[in-house]
Amino acid sequence: MIDRVEIYVKGGDGGNGVVGFRREKFVPYGGPDGGNGGAGGSAYLVGDGNISTLLGFRYKKQFRVERGSPGKGKNMHGKRGADLFIKVPLGTQVRRKKEEGGEELIADVLEHGQQVLVAKGGRGGFGNAHFATSTNQAPRNAENGKPGEERWLVLDLKLLADVGLVGYPNAGKSTLLSAVSKARPKIADYPFTTTEPVLGVVGMNYQSFVLADIPGIIEGAHQGRGLGLDFLRHIERTKVLIQLVDGSSADPLSDLRKVEAELEAYEPTLKDRPRIVAINKIDLPEVRSRLPQLEMEFKAFESPVYFISAATGEGVEELMMKTMEVLSQAGGAVLEKKEESGFKVFRPRPLSPQKGARRG
Numbered sequence: 001m002i003d004r005v006e007i008y009v010k011g012g013d014g015g016n017g018v019v020g021f022r023r024e025k026f027v028p029y030g031g032p033d034g035g036n037g038g039a040g041g042s043a044y045l046v047g048d049g050n051i052s053t054l055l056g057f058r059y060k061k062q063f064r065v066e067r068g069s070p071g072k073g074k075n076m077h078g079k080r081g082a083d084l085f086i087k088v089p090l091g092t093q094v095r096r097k098k099e100e101g102g103e104e105l106i107a108d109v110l111e112h113g114q115q116v117l118v119a120k121g122g123r124g125g126f127g128n129a130h131f132a133t134s135t136n137q138a139p140r141n142a143e144n145g146k147p148g149e150e151r152w153l154v155l156d157l158k159l160l161a162d163v164g165l166v167g168y169p170n171a172g173k174s175t176l177l178s179a180v181s182k183a184r185p186k187i188a189d190y191p192f193t194t195t196e197p198v199l200g201v202v203g204m205n206y207q208s209f210v211l212a213d214i215p216g217i218i219e220g221a222h223q224g225r226g227l228g229l230d231f232l233r234h235i236e237r238t239k240v241l242i243q244l245v246d247g248s249s250a251d252p253l254s255d256l257r258k259v260e261a262e263l264e265a266y267e268p269t270l271k272d273r274p275r276i277v278a279i280n281k282i283d284l285p286e287v288r289s290r291l292p293q294l295e296m297e298f299k300a301f302e303s304p305v306y307f308i309s310a311a312t313g314e315g316v317e318e319l320m321m322k323t324m325e326v327l328s329q330a331g332g333a334v335l336e337k338k339e340e341s342g343f344k345v346f347r348p349r350p351l352s353p354q355k356g357a358r359r360g
C-alpha cells in the first residue's frame with residue numbers, strides 16, 4: 001500500500017529593489033530613497049490527519065509561491081509574498097530529487113500540523129538607498145530580487161497501521177486480512193508464510209482503518225527464534241492489537257500467553273496497548289465442539305474475546321465493528337471523505353464503557 005507522486009514546487013522570487021531619489025520642493029539633491037523588494041513566499045508541506053491519500057495531487061502537481069513586490073520610492077519596501085502551505089497525509093515521506101540524480105530524504109511527516117520547508121522564497125533585492133555610502137551618496141544601482149528555490153519532490157505515502165494483527169504462525173492472520181480488505185497476502189498451511197508485513201485498508205460505514213498482518217511469533221522470538229521480532233517495529237505505532245489464536249491448536253490459551261510474553265519482551269509498553277482476542281477456525285468441528293471450554297478458559301482474559309472463522313467469515317464483521325469501536329476510543333479512527341462531503345458524522349457513544357474494552 002504505497003502511493004507515490006512527484007511534484008514541482010517553486011518558492012516565490014524576491015521583488016526587485018528600485019532606484020529612486022527624493023524629490024521635494026526646496027530640497028535640491030534629495031538623497032536616494034529606492035526601497036528594497038519584498039521576499040518571496042516559501043512553500044511548506046503540512047501534515048494533515050484528515051486526508052489519507054495522495055489523490056489530491058493527481059491533477060495539481062505544480063506549486064508556485066507568490067513573489068515579493070518590488071520596492072518603491074520614498075524608502076518603501078515591497079510586500080512579502082504569502083507563504084504556501086500544501087497539505088499531505090500523515091505517513092508521507094518527502095524526498096528531493098537531486099540534480100546529479102538520485103533522491104535525498106528530507107522529512108517524514110508523521111504529525112498533524114507538522115511543517116516542512118520545501119522551497120524557500122528568494123530574498124528581495126536592495127533598493128539604491130541601501131547602497132548609499134559617504135563616498136557614493138547618489139548610487140544609481142539597485143539589486144534584483146533573488147529567485148525562489150526550485151524543487152522536484154517525490155512524495156511516498158507509507159500507510160501507518162492503526163491496528164496490528166499478531167499471533168502464532170498459521171493462526172490465520174493473512175486469511176483474516178484478506179477477508180476484510182483488498183490486500184491479498186499469501187496464505188498457506190505451513191508456518192511463516194508471511195515474511196514481510198502486509199497492510200490492508202478495512203472500510204466500514206464512513207470509516208476506515210489500516211490493518212497490518214505481520215509474520216507469526218513463536219516462543220523465544222525475542223532471542224531470534226522463528227523470524228525474530230524485528231518486524232514488530234511496523235506495529236509499534238498501532239493503537240490497537242488483535243491477538244489471533246488458532247482454536248484448533250493443542251492449547252490456545254497458552255499460545256496467546258506466549259505471544260503476549262514475546263510482545264512484552266520486545267517492547268514493555270505494548271502490554272498496555274488495547275487489544276482484542278479473536279479465536280479462529282470455529283468452522284472446524286473439533287473447534288466448535290470445544291467452544292464452551294474455550295469460552296470458560298478465556299474468561300480470565302480482560303480483553304474482549306471473539307470467536308470467528310476467517311475462512312467462512314463467521315463472526316468477522318462483529319470483530320471488525322468492535323475493533324473500530326476500540327480504535328475510536330483510543331483516538332485512532334479515520335473519518336473518510338470528511339473534506340469532500342463537508343459533513344460531520346456524529347456517532348453515538350456507548351452510555352457506559354464496554355466491559356473489557358480498555359481505553360487507550
Ligand SMILES: Nc1nc2c(ncn2[C@@H]2O[C@H](COP(=O)(O)OP(=O)(O)OP(=O)(O)O)[C@@H](O)[C@H]2O)c(=O)[nH]1
Pocket residue numbers: 167168169170171172173174175176186187188189190191192193194195214215216217280281282283284308309310311312
Ligand atoms: N478451517 C479453517 N482454516 C483456516 C482459517 N483461517 C485460516 N485457515 C488456514 O490456516 C492456514 C494458515 O493460514 P494463514 O492465513 O496463512 O495463517 P498466518 O497466521 O498468516 O500464518 P503465518 O503467515 O505463517 O504466520 C491456511 O491453511 C488457512 O487456509 C479458518 O477460519 N478456518
Ligand SMILES: [Mg+2]
Pocket residue numbers: 173174175185186187193194213214215
Ligand atoms: Mg500469514
